[in-house]
Amino acid sequence: MSGARLCSLLTELGYDGWQSLDPDSFEWPFQYEETRPVLDWLCVNLRPSNVLSTPEIIQYNALLEEGKVLEGEDLDFAYESISAFARRRSNQEAVLGVEESVMEIKEATVAYKAEAQELQKRLQHLQVHLDSLSGHTSSVIQGRRARASSSSTTSEQLLMSEEKLAARNVELNAVLEKISSSARDLAYYHSGEEEGIYLSFADFRSFIAQDQACTKALNDWFVKQFDVGPSRLVAEEGQSKCSWGGLEDENQSSKGDSEKMYNSRVSELQRLRSIFGVSERQWVEAQVENAKQQASLQMAMSQASADQHHIHSDITSLRRKHTEVGNEIYTLSKSEEKLLNEVIPSLCWELAQLQDTYILQDQLARHRFLQFACQLERKQMNGAYELLRLIDTDLQGFSHATIGRIERYTALANAAAETNEQGAVDDQDTFLHRVRDILNIHACNGSIADEQGGSRMYVSALGLVQQISQLHDEKQALQAEMSFSLPEDKNKCLNDLCDIIRQMQQLLFASSTTAQPVLSPWPLMKELAEMEKVNSQLSAAIEEVTREHREKAEIVKHHPHEVGRERQVFVDFFTNPDRLRSLVRDLTVRVKALQS
Incomplete structure (x- = not known):
């Protein structure tokens, strides 16, 4: 994007x-x-x-070449003259057409700076307020999370208690089924539906002793097992219901019965007594288990009632805290509405004014940067022109000196020809020998070897004239080559300077992430960075408030009619904020009416 x-x-x-x-x-x-x-x-x-467009840059360069660009004191004098001239309405409308003077612009700039400082202070105050609101909101969220965790823990404990009670109920039902089956068996054994038992006369003393020993053992066992606690009560109740049959009654025997019948009946009685003893023990054990289950059930019921009372108190506290949180949310919504309706639009308006001021400052900085670049270019061009003029002066002096020497050498040659000499030069003439040495040094550097060896070559005026003429031709060739190559070097230098200026303009007017020119002073850049930081913090605070609103909206998300209302609020936030404000006001009135 x-x-x-x-x-x-x-x-x-x-x-x-x-x-x-x-x-x-x-x-x-x-x-x-x-x-x-x-x-x-x-x-x-x-x-x-x-x-700046290309025609504006060309016009500026033309004004700079003509020397019509005002700088320094000339520019201040021009501003003062324009402001003095603009006091008359007729000249102002005829020439300038501007109603503001330089002083008014300066005063407006000072006023804008003061407003910027005031806005910074207000932004800092708002940031502190937003920080406090965010801290309070975080504490409210933490409290809500703690309440949710406690309620979830309580519900888990209730579920565990219900599961334990259900398991105990299943065990109790199994025990009750066993007790009922034992009771049916006992009822069947005591109903007398089986064949009657007839005892004949016999000596029952051994059996009576055995029965007494068994009874004593049972009594000892019952005393040992059911002497204390609820088991003793169950045992006493079971003993009261038991009816032990004795064999002391000898009248029940019949003399006419045979001994075999008597033995069979005794064995049957022993079998029934053993069965009855086992059933009685099972019934007693079932009663003990039932008493234990009843005690556990009573304890679980008391714990459940205590938990229910605790849950009721927690629900009451949660409702009270929910009311407090609702009041806090209402206060926060009021603060947010005030921020959205009053503070943020005013801040945006003031920031727009500051942006206009920054644009004017940037345009002034660009103008000064172009002035600086043009001054550098002019200095470089003046230096190149001075260098070329110095080279031309040196070449002209060298040419005049060479022409003078050639004329003198020509005069010497003519004089030598008129005296009918062969052109020989006397060895004592040091001047001509030095001329010869200079020419040899320029030609092949041979005179140095001659001087070191101490020998002198033959010198003639005609040879000197020929060497001088060759030197003159070489000088003319070099001068022609220089006159041909100098414009190319000049054009190349100018093209390089234009490329440098073009690159500087690209760095200035086109965005570059590697080389960004700093056109504003450091305090202003620092203040701009601070303002950007405050803007980012304000954006983060707004996002945090928006996130809190979304989290609060999750509370009522489970209601089907709230989904359509949430979508409508989202659409109104971007398309019709007035409708959203009116809806908020109506809801506020309804909440106040409900609270009152």
């Missing part, structure tokens, strides 16, 4: 190669915190209206 904005900005500014730009390849500079604010600022504020 950011790369597309940058590409559209370059297209709007008239970049030639805008068709070959790929928006996705420009996304990576926006991922760094150092370059993203600068690129966002360029995308928002850079427009064709505040960028």
